[in-house]
Amino acid sequence: MSELAQIGVTGLAVMGRNLARNFARNGYRVALHNRTYARTQSLIADHGDEGTFLPSESMKDFVASLERPRRIVIMVQAGAGTDAVIDELIPLLEPDDIVIDAGNAHFPDTIRREQQLAEHNLHFVGMGVSGGEEGALNGPSIMPGGSAKSYESLGPMLEKISAHVDGVPCCTYIGPDGAGHFVKMVHNGIEYADMQLIAEAYDLLRQGLGASAAEIAEIFKQWNTGDLESFLIEITAEVLAHVDAETGKPFVDIILDRAEQKGTGRWTVQNALDLGVPITGIAEATFDRALSGSVPQREAARAKLAGKTANWEIKDRDAFIEDVRQALYASKVVAYSQGFDQIAAASKEYGWDIDRGAMARIWRGGCIIRARFLNRITEAYERDPELPLLLADDYFAEAVSSGLEAWRRIVAGAAQNGVPTAAFSSSLAYYDGIRADRLPAALIQAQRDYFGAHTYHRVDKEGTFHTEWSLDRSETQQ
Numbered sequence: 001m002s003e004l005a006q007i008g009v010t011g012l013a014v015m016g017r018n019l020a021r022n023f024a025r026n027g028y029r030v031a032l033h034n035r036t037y038a039r040t041q042s043l044i045a046d047h048g049d050e051g052t053f054l055p056s057e058s059m060k061d062f063v064a065s066l067e068r069p070r071r072i073v074i075m076v077q078a079g080a081g082t083d084a085v086i087d088e089l090i091p092l093l094e095p096d097d098i099v100i101d102a103g104n105a106h107f108p109d110t111i112r113r114e115q116q117l118a119e120h121n122l123h124f125v126g127m128g129v130s131g132g133e134e135g136a137l138n139g140p141s142i143m144p145g146g147s148a149k150s151y152e153s154l155g156p157m158l159e160k161i162s163a164h165v166d167g168v169p170c171c172t173y174i175g176p177d178g179a180g181h182f183v184k185m186v187h188n189g190i191e192y193a194d195m196q197l198i199a200e201a202y203d204l205l206r207q208g209l210g211a212s213a214a215e216i217a218e219i220f221k222q223w224n225t226g227d228l229e230s231f232l233i234e235i236t237a238e239v240l241a242h243v244d245a246e247t248g249k250p251f252v253d254i255i256l257d258r259a260e261q262k263g264t265g266r267w268t269v270q271n272a273l274d275l276g277v278p279i280t281g282i283a284e285a286t287f288d289r290a291l292s293g294s295v296p297q298r299e300a301a302r303a304k305l306a307g308k309t310a311n312w313e314i315k316d317r318d319a320f321i322e323d324v325r326q327a328l329y330a331s332k333v334v335a336y337s338q339g340f341d342q343i344a345a346a347s348k349e350y351g352w353d354i355d356r357g358a359m360a361r362i363w364r365g366g367c368i369i370r371a372r373f374l375n376r377i378t379e380a381y382e383r384d385p386e387l388p389l390l391l392a393d394d395y396f397a398e399a400v401s402s403g404l405e406a407w408r409r410i411v412a413g414a415a416q417n418g419v420p421t422a423a424f425s426s427s428l429a430y431y432d433g434i435r436a437d438r439l440p441a442a443l444i445q446a447q448r449d450y451f452g453a454h455t456y457h458r459v460d461k462e463g464t465f466h467t468e469w470s471l472d473r474s475e476t477q478q
């Protein structure tokens, strides 16, 4: 039976095609299928010599070309496309076969699909894949959920095709049902925050120093040799150095300033609201993309609203650059800390038992947020797997507090000079809020008791209390 395929991929657009090639290049026999057969044929024509491919035109032949238990990766347009393929597959499969959805599914859909397939004694693995088309081909970061049993059969293959850092695969079992797609969603949310913070740092350097795009590219290149070293900083330097061939202007200046999104940032924020986890960095980044696309509102505001009150006079250029760097690093720590908080809260809520240190480890390579910094996060969770707040880990607490004055100078300077820094500012506000001895939330609770008899707890004794605000203002214990 050695001629049967070890893994199958259905959906051979950019991502599926590259993932199939990655499996084949790693020595696996790969069954191929796509709704439109021409895509399958073009893959064979262009790359058929890269390994052993078993192409099929029909889903029935595709399923029959796989060894059992079958491992079938679905890499189609997320949503209705995934459901259509699953419905087509179910009658063709046999107990213990494994169906893997590697698309960008929303995790509640993954939970639903896992239940649907379990009724047929089939395993369903919701698998996050990060790294875009380049990662899919050369080694992505892979976040598979589903049953632990399915990982026994699938894990070694996934680990082999994933990115590796220091010989360690960027793939690990995440947890049951929707855990893999959930973690991928938060990864994307963190990516939004990281990109927004980098964009704000760029804007501060441009507006504060009047530096050119090319000069700022050099600054980012320099930053990429230190604590901030990451894929996103690296590509930022490249983008800023790029010149538009048609106009000779910096490339960044010929792009409309409207950032789009496919929706994973929005899902992350919606879930954080449900769980009650303050992920202000990701939320600001998501809202700022929406702000950038609010065209009529921006036009109305530009015409009416006054802006700068003073010219930003920066006396020491190098000191300012260093301040921005430190503020960026501190804000980034906050955004990651919040993302890991969300993973912890979801893990508890949905019973996933996710190892946060392992998440940082598998994000070190292959994915968009890959960074030197993630080693530090893994180390923090190795020191204390139950760490309540990443920001309060000894290393990060020290790193952030040593940059605190710089962070405050930058946020204050930006506010005084009218440079919008939603993510820098909200991250600092979060830092000051989460470390506060006492918050004005006490007043809010008192207001709630006043108008809605929502009760309150006292600092000096146990119990639930209410004050008779409209009567004699006496206090009763509930």
Ligand code: NAP
Residues within 6 Å of the ligand: 011, 012, 013, 014, 015, 016, 034, 035, 036, 039, 075, 076, 077, 078, 080, 081, 082, 084, 085, 102, 103, 104, 105, 129, 130, 131, 132, 133
């Ligand atoms: P895509 O443009 O999202 O989807 C195109 C593929 O889906 C084609 O193979 C198409 O088949 C198939 N398809 C669509 N509707 C279908 C249906 N009802 N039944 C059967 N097949 C259907 O492809 P992609 O960019 O390669 O992405 C694939 C998945 O990976 C998506 O879920 C995406 O969100 C996720 N993802 C993408 C990236 C990225 O960088 N692009 C990164 C990570 C994850 P036909 O050829 O017949 O039209």
